[in-house]
Amino acid sequence: MTQEALATTTLDNGLTVVTERMTEVRSVAMGFWVGTGSVDEEPADSGASHFLEHLLFKGTPTRSARQIAETVDAVGGDINAFTAKEYTAFYVRALAADAELGLEILSDIIWSPSFRPEEVEAERQVILEEILMHGDEPGDLVHDVFAEALFPDHPLGREVLGDESTIRAMPPERIAAFHAHHYRPANLVFAAAGNIDHAQIVAGLQAGLDRADGGRPGGARPRRDPPGAATKGEAMVVRPTEQAHLIVGVRGPRRDDPERHALTVLDHVVGGGMSSRLFQSIREERGLAYSVYSYRLAFEHSGGFAVYAGTSPGQVEEVLELIHAELDRVASEGITAGELTAARSHLRGSLALGLEDSGARMSRIAHSQLVHGEVPTVEELDARLDAVTVESVGDLARSLLSEARTTVVVGPSD
Structure with missing residues (x-):
């Protein structure tokens, strides 16, 4: 990717449009990314963003859901679409020749959803089933329990899907009001990548706004309160499962913290791949788990770093001891020069392989523009990675992993 392939325009109503031209492909991926997610919901609105994710596909004044x-x-x-803690995305992928059609449909569902009462009620039942299905998956549930323990009494700790009581009680008028407040141009980014022309995309978006009588102008990004300092030390959910699912983690840097690049390297070294310390120690050397990995969380005001493992109930104590021992070791000793070199190479390769199709590129430029206000080139990302040193990773590990850790287990009671 070159900077020349990128183009950005902000319309008069506040909508930001960012595109990346890929002349070598025949496809296009495009989508609206809304700067509102589950963290921006009042307690009574818990699940509203996800509810909207479903409802916007259920029809407009000119198109039914089937059409x-x-x-x-x-x-x-x-x-398709998805909902996250701090944003919601709606996207289409098609042949470049059908870009105008895809843009028309996306604009239609974003600016002019119908919220027909019968469709709201039908989708309400679908979401209730989704909540039940999600609760039946202990490997998913453990991450929700961990978020609640890491961010207690804060929206970051709430489940994106909402809960049964709020979904059942949410009237169509309240959902429509949530949409009217948050789905406004200044809170949205439109991104497109593929064999497209930036000016044509901008013109198509303006045409969609004109069809919607200009849409709702203005708007703003939600204002969010940071979570308090307190976390829960441990949490357990008893489930009659064959495997126990566990997470050990700590609070981490927020999404724009300069230390986030060092955390990316630390994440890879500790549990980011088959050569990582925990994968080698827990799976390869001892055979205690099939799945073991680390991951990081990055939000506007906070973040996190966590290790997950799934193991048999009788091995939970041993696996937890190994995780804590490795975290203690990296906190006291840091990482080696060889591990830093390997992490850089892996991260560069992953980035390059992840940009092989228009969908991945659309997601990258949309997310970057929405949460960071910029779209760095691959070369700029390489430079930031080069700036990470053994010392900076060691300093981060000491400060991060010396904090009190949160431990969560979902599995059968012992």
Whole structure:
């Protein structure tokens, strides 16, 4: 990717448009990324963002849900969405020749959803089933329990799906009001990557706004309160499962903290791949788990670093001891020059391989623009990675892993 391939425009109503031209492909991926997620919901609105993710596909004044699905299917395209803690995304991937159609449908569902009462009620039941299904997956549930323990009494600790009581009680009018407040141009980024022309994308977006009588102008990014300093030391959910699922973690740097690049390296060394310390120690050397890895969380005001493992109930204590011992070791000794070199190479390779298709590139430029206000080039990312040193990773590990750790287990009672 070169900077020349990128183009950014901010429309008069506040909508930011960022595109990356890829002349070598025949596809296009495009989407609206909304700067609102589950963290921006009042307690009574818990699950509203995810509810909207479903409802915006259920029809507009000019298209039914069936027509939306059939139109996209007819050109071999794909339309989907997802909800996260701090944003929600709606996207289409299709042939470049059908970019205008995809843009028209996306604009239609974003600016002019119908919220037909019968569709709201039908989708309410779908979401309730999704909540039940999610609760039946202990490997997913453990991450939710960990978030609640890491950010107690704060929206970051709430489940993105909402809970049964709030979903059942949420009337259509309240969902429509949430949409009217948050789905406004200045709180959205539109991104497109593929064999497209930036000016044509901007013109298509303006046409979509004109069809919606200009949409709702203005708007702003939500204002969020940071979580308090307190965390829960441990939490357990008893489930009659064959495996126990466990997480050990700590609070970490927020998403724009300069130390985030050092954390990326630390994450890879500790549990980011097959050569990582924990994978080698717990799986390869002792055979105590099939799945063991680390990951990081990055939010506007806070973040986290965590290690996950799934093991048999009788081995939980041993696996926890190994995790804590490795975290203690990296906190006291840091990482080696060889580990830093390997991590850099792996991260560069992962980035390059992850940019092989238009969908991945669209996601990258959209996320970067929405949460950081910029889209760095690959060369700029390489430079930031080069600036990470053994000393900076060691300093981060000492400060981060010396804090009190949160331990969560989901599995059968012992």
